[in-house]
Amino acid sequence: MPQYGWLLDPKRCVECRACEAACKQWNKVPFGVRLRQVRIYESSAGKVSALAGACNHCDNAWCMKACPVKAIWRNANGALSIDGGKCLGCRQCAAFCPYQAPQWNEDLKVMQKCDQCPDRVEAGQLPACAALCPTGALRFATWDDIKETGVARIDNVSNPAGTRPRIRFVVAGFPG
Amino acid sequence: MPDSSPSLLALTLAGQALLQSDPNRIAVPSGADGPLAGQIRLAQAAPDAVTQEYTRLFLNPAGVECHLWQSVHAAEPRLFGPAHHSALEWFRRFGAEPQQSNEPADHLGLLLLFYARLIEEGVPGDVTGAYFNDHIAWAAEFTSKLRQQARHPLYLALAREIQSILASGGTQAM
Amino acid sequence: MAITRRHLFQAGGAGLFAAPSAFGAFEQYLQPASRSAADVRKLVTCCGFCTPACGMQVTVQDGVATFVEGLPGDAHGAGHLCGKGTSSANFFYDPDRLKYPMKRTNPRRGLDDDPGFVRISWTEALDTIAEKFGGYIKNHGAESLLFLSRNSPDLLTRLINALGIVNRVDHNDICFTADQAVRKYTTGGKTWCEDFENARYIVLFGWDLVAKNKIPAVKGILAARQKGVKVIHFSTNQTATSRMASEYIPVRPGSDPAIALAMINVMLTENLFDQDFVTKYTNFHQYESEIRSHFAPYTPEWASPLCDVPADVIRRIGQEFGRARGMAPAYKKTLTANYTNATQMSHAQVILQILGGTIDREGGNYFARTHSVPGVDTVYPRPANPPKTGRRIDGRDKLFFVNDVDQGIFATLADGMLRRYPGMIKGAFINAYDVKGFPQPLRMVEALKTVEFIVTYDFLPSDTVMLSDIVLPSSHQFESNDIITRNFNAKYPQSVVRQAVAAPYFEARGTGNLVIELGKRLCPDYFKTPDGAWISGSTLLNEKTKRAGLGETFAEFRAKGIVESPAPFVPRTNFTAPNAGGKCQIYVPQFKDKGFEPLPHWHLKREQPSAAYPxxxxxxxxxxxxxxxxxxxxxxxxxxxxxxxxxxxxxxxxxxxxxxxxxxxxxxxxxxxxxxxxxxxxxxxxxxxxxxxxxxxxxxxxxxxxxxxxxxxxxxxxxxxxxxxxxxxxxxxxxxxxxxxxxx
Missing domain, CATH: 2.40.40.20 (Barwin-like endoglucanases)
Structure with a gap:
């Protein structure tokens, strides 16, 4: 099965948050739970970047190791999901996640996170967020392609190599 | 099971009182007794007060006190949400749909009338129990709000009636 | 829970309608099902949040919108939407939306007073409005009615004109009025399309449509930057537009005209302008000495201390802009539109466009090529309108060029109602405007308290709704049908359907329906077809579709979704500014005739920092x-x-x-x-x-x-x-x- 990854190109992000709205409506995510969130980072020099963050489906997923009931599992495409039936709501996954990806669902008393829209991916579509991004700031492709295109680290953002996240960044600016 | 079912009359009157702001349009069978039937009869002589109270409680653009639709009581309040689709699915499995297609199907009044009909038709208890859990049990929150907010005796009686429906239905659902 | 066949069988096969229910209530509210499973389809429509009205595909289950995404092939969104458009369904299904007509029972009118609304029927609401409005016109003249509304749709305009309403007031003074007024006398009209993709150099003055997430603008600037085109963003603060630009240059608020004037100075002094365009299509040579001497003092050195941008930077940008024949998109909807020197700014900016030779040229600012969709007055000719007599509550009659484009004015309305003509306005019709849109909204609340009878037509219970006597629930774009022309990326005509993806919910009604019903009651002769029948919205739409060449009927157009008429872009050689001999005007004699400046001067904005307000x-x-x-x-x-x-x-x-x-x-x-x-x-x-x-x-x-x-x-x-x-x-x-x- 193909393995996938995510590519963020911050110079293209205009904070329109279509990715967030796409995720909410496709996955019927309730109020208060934000599986994908555009976060704005400002350096001490006043340089601002906007990044659409969510679960990065790390190869070495600390959340998975931290979960006491093994509620987090990985599908054949490499996507990590939380099994709501098993989750005890202890929030250990969130404590160990470097990306604020697992979110507390107060109504169901479980943790939730991005599962990479497996229904869409199986149907040959992009995950909702990447499909609806108008600028190409958020892209989804096979991990081999992403690894070739982007770099692993970017200013302003914590991106510990230890979890081996499936995310890369475009640092090149526009031509000219 | 039948012993613990709420009475058809109670369900029918409560359902109508939620759907209808004019008490004169609620059919109260002759001989029907109980506080809600009594309050509806009394209100039929002075319907305006009920209509105003209905608007204030359920429809007021200046702040609805108790929303009539199940979807609005979900974690993410909205009209025509998942509860609407689920209610439509229940109705359709039994060959029914709401007459008003321009309003959500998860109106508590409709949900109660449908519940009454399932019981009346002798649908097995595990099915009505599942329906109760899907579409009636949520009304506990609605009812407590209604009890707090209602100023007209008809709606206080209605709140008590729905509360006893919830109590008997809850027994049955187990 | 899954329901098995056994349960269905036990329920009685024929369903719940085989025998009457015990008390007859069930059949009163439910009916035999018309289908056994959910109906899911994907429909084309247009967004309703902002003017680009990007094309949408809406997944609809049993008439309920469940997923909203962009429409490939649409010239505006080009297959995408912003976060607002994507969230349309959540906006639509807001539980707080207005559902039924209501009337106020509490005469005390204030933001904190409970209006004591009671539900009424549409008939009662319309009859009451017609009686009140008719009475005010009869007893106090048409000047006593305020229509707080945009001048659309065409049916509403027909009603306003048929009643002789002099006081239609809209918000465009805080949007694009000054630019529209200036453009009418310079380029001849709304040169508001931007060909970013082919631009050679782009200067943005406070223009922030990338950060406002206008998708055509976002994609346009992105396309330019991907091609390596330089984009300069002058702005008081750094935004998403600045990040996408090549250079973000912070400027003192309200000083943009100084930069624009200095750029003109550089281009004229160094002869860095499009000689061919300026000679053939403008009045430059007719007024060359006035123009050159007028701009001579506006050097970069003069501008620098005013705008806080180094003189060499202004000079360099002026030179680069001139050499590249750059484009500077109109300031509509942007920061620079909202200082008291906006008229000057707009004029200076148009001159930059003219000197760059980019008026209605590829890589510049051009007029929209659209399908010609006739208005109701063309489809159904009307009787002559009564003359508009009476006092203008916002004092707009004193501003010739604003009156001329028939826009505005929010900023002067409260003052007119409270001070200039107190008590003149007896009745108000408010079309989805909230008091928050006004400067000093609490003053506007006080102004509305002086009105006897307020009708508000809106989607949500806004603060204005709480001040109203009658509240009418409006429909959402998901409940409406219309023809939406592409007006921003419009090198050739393209129209996209707006269709009701959902049935009108509760008792919401569209503007067309509301207006026709009021028209029948207030001015029936204006709401009839030539054969004497009442005008109907759907027949009118069919007729418009046919005459615009979009289909035999609206249904046919709806089935197509998008209709376009590709044609080569032919640059305009004859311009339509009044009495300008087919030329664009740099020097505007009409401004002079009315006592204003024919060329843009520098003016400080109204308010300057002081010790008290630094x-x-x-x-x-x-x-x-x-x-x-x-x-x-x-x-x-x-x-x-x-x-x-x-x-x-x-x-x-x-x-x-x-x-x-x-x-x-x-x-x-x-x-x-x-x-x-x-x-x-x-x-x-x-x-x-x-x-x-x-x-x-x-x-x-x-x-x-x-x-x-x-x-x-x-x-x-x-x-x-x-x-x-x-x-x-x-x-x-x-x-x-x-x-x-x-x-x-």
């Missing part, structure tokens, strides 16, 4: 929300629930303000309190607050009482002040305030 107040519309209408939408509310005040860390330190501290912001007309957000993206002399928050209506479950109204700090205007400030294009000047701050 900071510039800048407000903006964040990309996440559509003005003051979407704050209650659950998805958008979650993204941006409230507003904050953005202050530079150095400024904050001077006042002992730390991140998150409550800050009191005060101006000469009011004060608000907001939490501090410290950021180096604003100048040290700027205090930045987003618009749209501070809803008081408690029925807005999410938005009520979150944040503060920016308008409370913004002084309104009088027509006399506009004239004294040479703001003859009538800018509402909502950026033109100065404030002080302190830890609350």
């Amino acid at each position: 900071y510039y107040f800048v407000t903006y519309i964040p990309g996440t929300h559509r003005r003051n209408t979407t704050q209650n939408c659950s998805i958008l509310h979650e993204m941006m629930p409230t507003n904050q005040v953005t202050i530079h860390p150095a400024t904050a330190a001077r006042h002992g303000i730390r991140e998150g501290d409550p800050v009191r912001i005060s101006s000469r007309v009011g004060a608000i309190e907001l939490p501090a957000r410290l950021s180096r993206t604003v100048r040290e002399d700027v205090v930045l607050v987003p618009h749209g928050f501070g809803h008081r209506s408690r029925s807005l479950g999410n938005a009520a009482n979150k944040g503060a109204r920016d308008g409370d700090l913004i002084p309104d205007l009088t027509p006399e002040e506009m004239l004294a400030l040479m703001d003859f294009g009538g800018s509402g000047a909502i950026m033109d305030a100065v404030v002080n701050i302190g830890r609350a």
Whole structure:
């Protein structure tokens, strides 16, 4: 099965948050739970970047190791999901996640996170967020392609190599 | 099971009182007794007060006190949400749909009338129990709000009636 | 839970309608099902949040919109939507939306008074409105009615004209009126399409449509940057537009005209302009000596201290712009539209476009090529309109060029109602405008309290709804049918269908229906077809579709979704400014004839920092929300629930303000309190607050009482002040305030 990854190109992000709205409506995510969130980072020099963050489906997923009931599992495409039936709501996954990806669902008393829209991916579509991004700031492709295109680290953002996240960044600016 | 079912009359009157702001349009069978039937009869002589109270409680653009639709009581309040689709699915499995297609199907009044009909038709208890859990049990929150907010005796009686429906239905659902 | 066949069988096979129910109520509210399973389809329509109206595909289950995405092939969104458009269904299914017509029972009218609404029928509502409005016209003249509404759709305009309404007031003074007024006499009209893709150099003056997430603008600037085209962003604060630009140059608020004048100076002095275009298509040579001597003093060195941009930077940009024959998109909907020198700014900017030879040229600012969709007056000729007599409540009649384009004015309305002509307005029809859109909204509340009878037609229970006597629930774009032409990326005509993807819910009605029903009651002769039948919205739409060549019927157009008529782009060689001999006007004699300046002069904006109010107040519309209408939408509310005040860390330190501290912001007309957000993206002399928050209506479950109204700090205007400030294009000047701050 193909393995996938995510590519963020911050110079293209205009904070329109279509990715967030796409995720909410496709996955019927309730109020208060934000599986994908555009976060704005400002350096001490006043340089601002906007990044659409969510679960990065790390190869070495600390959340998975931290979960006491093994509620987090990985599908054949490499996507990590939380099994709501098993989750005890202890929030250990969130404590160990470097990306604020697992979110507390107060109504169901479980943790939730991005599962990479497996229904869409199986149907040959992009995950909702990447499909609806108008600028190409958020892209989804096979991990081999992403690894070739982007770099692993970017200013302003914590991106510990230890979890081996499936995310890369475009640092090149526009031509000219 | 039948012993613990709420009475058809109670369900029918409560359902109508939620759907209808004019008490004169609620059919109260002759001989029907109980506080809600009594309050509806009394209100039929002075319907305006009920209509105003209905608007204030359920429809007021200046702040609805108790929303009539199940979807609005979900974690993410909205009209025509998942509860609407689920209610439509229940109705359709039994060959029914709401007459008003321009309003959500998860109106508590409709949900109660449908519940009454399932019981009346002798649908097995595990099915009505599942329906109760899907579409009636949520009304506990609605009812407590209604009890707090209602100023007209008809709606206080209605709140008590729905509360006893919830109590008997809850027994049955187990 | 799955229901098995056994259960269905036991339920009685024929279903629940085989025998009558015990008390007959079941059959009164439910009927035999018309289908056994959900009906799911994908429908084409257009967004309704902002003017580009990007194309959408809506997944609909049993008439309920469940997923909204962009429409490939649409010239505006080009297959995408912003976050607002994507959240349309959540906006649509807001539980707080207005559902039925209501009337007020509590005569006390105030933001904190419970109106005591009771439900009424549409018939009662329409009859009451017709009786009241008819009575006011009869007893007090048409001047006694205020229509607070845009001049669309065409049916509404017909009603307004048929009644002889002199006081139709809209918000465009705080949007594009000054630019429209200037453009009419310079280029001949709305050169508002931008060919970013083919631009050679782009200068943005306060233009912020990338950050406002207007998708055609976002994609246009992105396309230019991908090709390596230089984009300069002059702005008071750094935004998403600045990040996408090649250069972000912070400027003193309200000083953009100084930069534009100095760029013109450089281009003229160094002869860096499109000689061919200027010679053939403008009045440059007719007025060359006046023009050259007029701009001679406006050197980069002169401009630099005014705008805080180094002279060599202005000179370089002027040269680069001139050599590249650059484009500077119109300032509509942007910061620079909202100072009292906006008319001058607009004129200077048009001159830059003319000197660049980019008026209606590829790579420049061009007129939209659209399908010609006839209005109702063409389809169904009407009787002659009565003359419009009476006093103009906002004093617009004093501003010739604003009157001429028939827009505005919000900024002077409250003053007109309270001071100039108190008691003149007896009845008001408010079409989806909220008091928060006005400068000094509380003054507008006071003005509305002087009106006897207020009707508000809206989607959500806004603060204005709470002040109204009759409230009418409006439909959403998901419940409407229309033809939407592409007006921004429009090198050749393209039209996209707007169709009702859902049935009208509850008792919401569209504007067309409302207007026809009022027309029948108030001016029936104007709402009949030539054969004497009442005009119907659907027949009218069929007729428009046919005459625009989009299909034999609206249904046929709907089935196509998009209709386009590709044609090569033929640049215009004859321009339509009045009495200008087919040329564009740099020097505008008509301005001079009316006592104004024929060429743009430098004017300071109205309010300057002082000891009492040392900071510039800048407000903006964040990309996440559509003005003051979407704050209650659950998805958008979650993204941006409230507003904050953005202050530079150095400024904050001077006042002992730390991140998150409550800050009191005060101006000469009011004060608000907001939490501090410290950021180096604003100048040290700027205090930045987003618009749209501070809803008081408690029925807005999410938005009520979150944040503060920016308008409370913004002084309104009088027509006399506009004239004294040479703001003859009538800018509402909502950026033109100065404030002080302190830890609350």
